[in-house]
Amino acid sequence: MMEIQKLRILGEASQYDLCNHVGLNQENFTSRNLPGIYHARTQGGCQVPLFKVLMSNHCTSDCNYCINHCHNRFERIEFSLEELISVFLHYYQNHYAEGLFLSSGMPGDADMAMENMVEVAHKLRLEYEYKGYIxxxxIPGASYDMIKRAMNLADRVSVNLESATAAGFQELTSTKDYHNDVLRRMKWIGRLKKR
Structure with a gap:
């Protein structure tokens, strides 16, 4: 599959993973007709173009709120590390994007998905000397060590809560545990942030 086709599919799928949410506005996801550009808002109200994309839309989870859940039937694709880095650097060097927002489906276990995203950040920082926003x-269920690695490379990390209660969360998915996979990870992030 051509890189541009992957970019359209995985960029469009990322729109459901919101950051600095001020209301779902389709216009936030378009910039010069380039797929994967999302205009995030800073606390001061400025718009910042981010390259916002999924690493993969493969997923073993059954989250009813997510377009990528395992029971949806559509073509599953993923970027290689090199493809994603190449597209991002092209966007960044041409001033289409000022930063990277990277998420992913869960093609295996949580650490497998996280490993790919962390490796992208690692290569950008160390091999390409990228100093900008990441x-x-x-991913719910990611190990402490993987979260620590992500936090050492990224400017910001986040976990989707999806529900205010364990009972509500259980209605949304049978493949994730609210307390273990989500809340425990949020506590780890809080602990690591204080270091």
Missing amino acids: HLKI
Whole structure:
């Protein structure tokens, strides 16, 4: 599959993973007709174009709120590390994007998904000496060590809560545990942030 086709599919799928949410506005996801550009808002109200994309839309989870859940039937694709880095650097060097917001489906276990995202950030920082903004989505169930690695490379990390209660969360998915996979990870992030 061509890189541009992957970019359209995985960029469009990322729109459901919101950051600095001020209301779902389709216009926030378009910039010069380039797929994967999202205009995030800073606390001061400024718009910042981010390259916002999924690493993969493969997913073993059955989250009813997510377009990528395992029971939806559509073509599953993923970027290689090199493809994603190449597209991002092209966008960044041409001033289409000022930062990277990277999330992913869960093609295996949580650490497998996180490993790919962390490796993208690692290569950008160390091999390409990229010093700009990186936001990594923490996959529910990711290990402490993987979260620590992500936090050492990213400017920002986040976990989607999806529900205010364990009972509500259980209605949304049978493949994730609210207390263990989500709340425990949020506590780890809080602990690591204080270091």
